[in-house]
Amino acid sequence: MTTTGRGSAAHPEKIEAHGSMLTNAAAKALAVLRIATGFVFLWAFLDKTFGWGFATPSAKAWINGGSPTKGFLSSVDVGPSGLQTFFHNIAGDAWTDWLFMLALLGIGLAFILGIGMRIAAGSLVVLMAMMWLAEFPLDKTGAKGAPSGSTNPITDYHFIYAVTGIVLALTYAGHTWGLGKWWASLPFVQKNRWLV
Incomplete structure (x- = not known):
């Protein structure tokens, strides 16, 4: 929803966007949500x-030889046994660590800066889906019978983050307090709209 103006004399507090109206307050609230969400992922990368x-x-820091994925993925004990085996087998692999860390960094920076929101949202959905499978909240207990810690089998933080990313991308949240308008005006982005 590229903004086409700052409203009219009748509605000065609204932003017009492709036939719909988004209030300035709503745009600012989405910007705060975008930046806060980005900071969650950027902080995870930095820590x-x-x-x-x-x-x-x-x-255990990555720069000190630690693996950002080994501890989490090697301890997966929920879900179908084949899925557990898959996560155990990729735990701590260099490609797994790099892919995970690049996802955290890319999602974090894209959301904070308000650029590449579609790619960031898609990446966030994939990352959250993989983490949902690793934590498999459908199981009440782990493989050894201990409680899994699942509090809601479907709508947990993985789902909320994924939906948040989609909403932020679809509402062009990067255009308020971000570099979204500038990014969308770049020639290579104009030619490849999926980069918006």
């Missing part, structure tokens, strides 16, 4: 890379 001691101790 896992440098081991700032929040989720990752310094000794």
Whole structure:
């Protein structure tokens, strides 16, 4: 929804966009949501890379030889056994670590800057789907019978983040307090609209 104006004399508080109206307050709220969501993923990247001691101790930082995926994926004990085996087999592999970390960094930066929102949203959906499968909230207990910690089998944080990403991309949330308008005006983005 590219903004075409700042409203009219009758509705100065609204932004017109392809026949629909988005209030300035709504655009700003979406911008706050976009930046906050981006920061969640950028922070995860930074903490896992440098081991700032929040989720990752310094000794297990990626720059100190730690693996950002090994601990989580090697401990998967929910879901179908074939799925568990798949996650155990890729845990700590260099390609898994790099792909995961690039996803965190790319999603985080894209959302904070408000650029490449469609790619970021698509990447976020894939990342959240993989993490949902690894945590498999449909199971109440793990393979050894211990509670899985699942509180809701369907609508959990994976689903909410994925939907948030889609909403942010579809509402052009990067155009408010972001570089979305500038990004969309670049010739290579104009030729490849999927980059918006």
